[in-house]
Amino acid sequence: MGSGGMIVMDEDNCMVDIARFFLDFTVDESCGKCTPCREGTKRMLEILDRIAEGKGTMEDLDKLEKLAINIKETSLCGLGQTAPNPVLSTLKYFRDEYEAHVKEKRCPAGVCQSLLNYNITMDCKGCTKCARLCPVGAIEGKVKEIHIINQDKCSKCGACMEACTFHAIIRK
Numbered sequence: 001m002g003s004g005g006m007i008v009m010d011e012d013n014c015m016v017d018i019a020r021f022f023l024d025f026t027v028d029e030s031c032g033k034c035t036p037c038r039e040g041t042k043r044m045l046e047i048l049d050r051i052a053e054g055k056g057t058m059e060d061l062d063k064l065e066k067l068a069i070n071i072k073e074t075s076l077c078g079l080g081q082t083a084p085n086p087v088l089s090t091l092k093y094f095r096d097e098y099e100a101h102v103k104e105k106r107c108p109a110g111v112c113q114s115l116l117n118y119n120i121t122m123d124c125k126g127c128t129k130c131a132r133l134c135p136v137g138a139i140e141g142k143v144k145e146i147h148i149i150n151q152d153k154c155s156k157c158g159a160c161m162e163a164c165t166f167h168a169i170i171r172k
C-alpha cells in the first residue's frame with residue numbers, strides 16, 4: 001500500500017477509509033515546506049471525507065486523481081512524493097468501491113458511518129431495551145412488539161445494536 005509494505009485486507013475493509021487513514025497520517029507528518037504536499041494533501045483529505053460522508057461527486061474522483069499525480073510529481077521529498085500512492089492504488093484497483101460511495105451513497109464494506117443504516121429485524125422480541133437506551137429517542141415500539149428505528153432521528157451511534165441480546169439489530 002504505497003510504501004512497499006504489504007497489508008492483508010478483506011471485504012470488510014473499505015478502500016476509501018483506508019486511503020483516508022494513510023492520507024491523514026501524511027497530512028500530520030508534512031513539514032509544510034512545499035505547497036503541493038502541505039496544501040495538496042489537505043485538499044485530497046477533504047475530498048475523501050466528502051466521499052466517505054456520501055457527499056462526493058464523480059467530478060471529485062477525477063479531481064482526486066489529478067491532484068494526486070500533481071502532488072507526486074511536484075513535492076520536494078519522499079513523503080510528499082509517496083503520500084498520494086494509497087489513493088492512486090485504491091482508485092486504480094477498487095474504483096467500484098469509490099463509485100458505490102458516490103453514486104449509490106453506499107459503503108460496500110459497511111465501514112463509513114455516515115452511509116450506514118441501523119434496522120431492526122423480525123427477530124426483535126420487543127424487550128424495549130434498545131428504545132430505553134437510544135440517546136436520541138429514535139426507537140419506537142410497544143412491549144413484546146417489533147420495534148422500529150426512525151431513520152430521520154437516528155444518529156448512527158450503534159448503541160442499540162451492541163445492546164440487543166437477541167441480535168435483532170443489523171447495520172448495513
Ligand code: SF4
Pocket residue numbers: 029030031032033034035037038075076077078079080081
Ligand atoms: S514533500 Fe517533504 S518537504 Fe515538502 S512539505 Fe512534504 S514533507 Fe515537507
Ligand code: SF4
Pocket residue numbers: 120123124125126127128129130131147163164165166167168169
Ligand atoms: S433490544 Fe433487540 S429485542 Fe429488544 S426491543 Fe430492541 S431490537 Fe427488539
Ligand code: SF4
Pocket residue numbers: 118133134135136137138139149153154155156157158159160161
Ligand atoms: S444507532 Fe444509536 S441513535 Fe440510532 S437507533 Fe440505535 S441507539 Fe438510537
